[in-house]
Amino acid sequence: MMELQQTLSSFWTGTLSWDFSMADYCTMKSGGRAAALVVATSGPELSGLIVRLEENSIRWRVIGRGSNILIPTEGYDGVLIILGGDFCAIAGDPVLSGDDGRQTIRVGAGCSAAKLVGWSVVHQLSGLEFMAGIPGSIGGAVFMNAGAWGSEIADVIEKVSFIDRRGRFHDVGREDIEFSYRRMRPGDQALEGAVVVGATFSLRPDSKRRIIERCRSHVAGRRRKQPLNVASAGSFFKNPPGDSAGRLIEAAGLKGLRKGQAMVSPKHVNFIVNTGRASADDIVELMREVQERVYRFSGVRLEPEVHLL
Ligand SMILES: Cc1cc2nc3c(=O)[nH]c(=O)nc-3n(C[C@H](O)[C@H](O)[C@H](O)COP(=O)(O)OP(=O)(O)OC[C@H]3O[C@@H](n4cnc5c(N)ncnc54)[C@H](O)[C@@H]3O)c2cc1C
Numbered sequence: 001m002m003e004l005q006q007t008l009s010s011f012w013t014g015t016l017s018w019d020f021s022m023a024d025y026c027t028m029k030s031g032g033r034a035a036a037l038v039v040a041t042s043g044p045e046l047s048g049l050i051v052r053l054e055e056n057s058i059r060w061r062v063i064g065r066g067s068n069i070l071i072p073t074e075g076y077d078g079v080l081i082i083l084g085g086d087f088c089a090i091a092g093d094p095v096l097s098g099d100d101g102r103q104t105i106r107v108g109a110g111c112s113a114a115k116l117v118g119w120s121v122v123h124q125l126s127g128l129e130f131m132a133g134i135p136g137s138i139g140g141a142v143f144m145n146a147g148a149w150g151s152e153i154a155d156v157i158e159k160v161s162f163i164d165r166r167g168r169f170h171d172v173g174r175e176d177i178e179f180s181y182r183r184m185r186p187g188d189q190a191l192e193g194a195v196v197v198g199a200t201f202s203l204r205p206d207s208k209r210r211i212i213e214r215c216r217s218h219v220a221g222r223r224r225k226q227p228l229n230v231a232s233a234g235s236f237f238k239n240p241p242g243d244s245a246g247r248l249i250e251a252a253g254l255k256g257l258r259k260g261q262a263m264v265s266p267k268h269v270n271f272i273v274n275t276g277r278a279s280a281d282d283i284v285e286l287m288r289e290v291q292e293r294v295y296r297f298s299g300v301r302l303e304p305e306v307h308l309l
Pocket residue numbers: 027061062063064065066067068069083109133134135136137138139140141142143144145146147148194195196197226228232233234235307
């Protein structure tokens with residue numbers, strides 16, 4: 001820790017918190033501490049930071065708004081990076097991109113999904129309604145290929161901007177990126193482990209009334225089905241091909257199962273909720289027990305959607 005402090009302080013003068021409790025940041029309201037949490041505010045600043053971290057062999061990772069991650073109880077012994085400042089911007093006005101009236105807009109990876117959905121309503125541009133009610137950042141949504149109601153972010157992406165692990169910028173067209181269920185992989189090897197710094201979306205004009213109606217209906221659907229008044233990271237497990245994680249968990253009789261203060265939500269069995277002061281260990285133990293018992297009951301091994309860092 002002392003060594004990390006000395007090295008990082010020698011080249012980083014931006015916003016930084018040492019020994020930061022990630023339970024205060026993540027939507028699960030649980031998890032260990034990050035040795036250092038920094039906020040990068042511009043492309044050049046982030047690029048320079050990555051170069052120095054790599055040179056010094058310091059472990060690092062960019063995170064979004066913590067709505068799909070869990071830091072283990074023992075903590076993260078490197079630098080977690082959040083994108084702030086310039087990265088939160090939606091760039092000016094949308095640009096007409098073809099004969100069919102589609103318009104494109106460039107958005108920084110640090111922008112919240114909620115802000116972009118609100119912006120699309122004001123500008124009467126459709127395509128992002130499915131994101132209404134999904135917490136997190138645009139970087140996180142692109143990295144996770146976030147989706148709901150039969151749509152996913154890949155459907156409206158035209159281009160993604162990255163900074164690779166050597167600090168170099170890349171703009172990559174949708175056709176050169178492989179999007180799959182809750183996963184994104186740029187084809188180019190040089191982009192292995194790269195940071196998403198922005199994305200360009202292609203949206204269709206529609207009336208404000210219709211866009212708002214669709215957003216409202218999605219948010220109402222979430223309120224009906226999801227335990228939104230208690231800390232969680234959304235759906236904990238990925239749906240296996242042709243089935244639903246929730247159906248398998250329910251069939252195995254695990255509704256309401258607890259480990260410490262972590263619980264399989266009775267309202268939505270694919271949500272693991274923190275009913276108070278659940279530790280990351282409680283959550284991981286409960287995750288393993290659900291995996292084990294679903295496997296014994298149905299022969300299917302559930303894979304977590306939540307990233308354990
Ligand atoms: C109540 C609730 C409901 C939810 N509903 C849905 C839903 O319907 N559909 C859905 O898909 N998800 C859902 N989620 C999960 C989550 O909101 C999404 O996955 C979201 O897109 C994650 O964004 P984030 O900024 O919080 O990312 P984080 O959770 O901070 O990070 C997730 C992963 O992305 C990586 N990452 C983040 N930003 C970047 C970046 N800029 N560059 C490279 N890697 C990055 C992180 O390292 C981590 O591996 C829900 C969560 C909650 C709490």
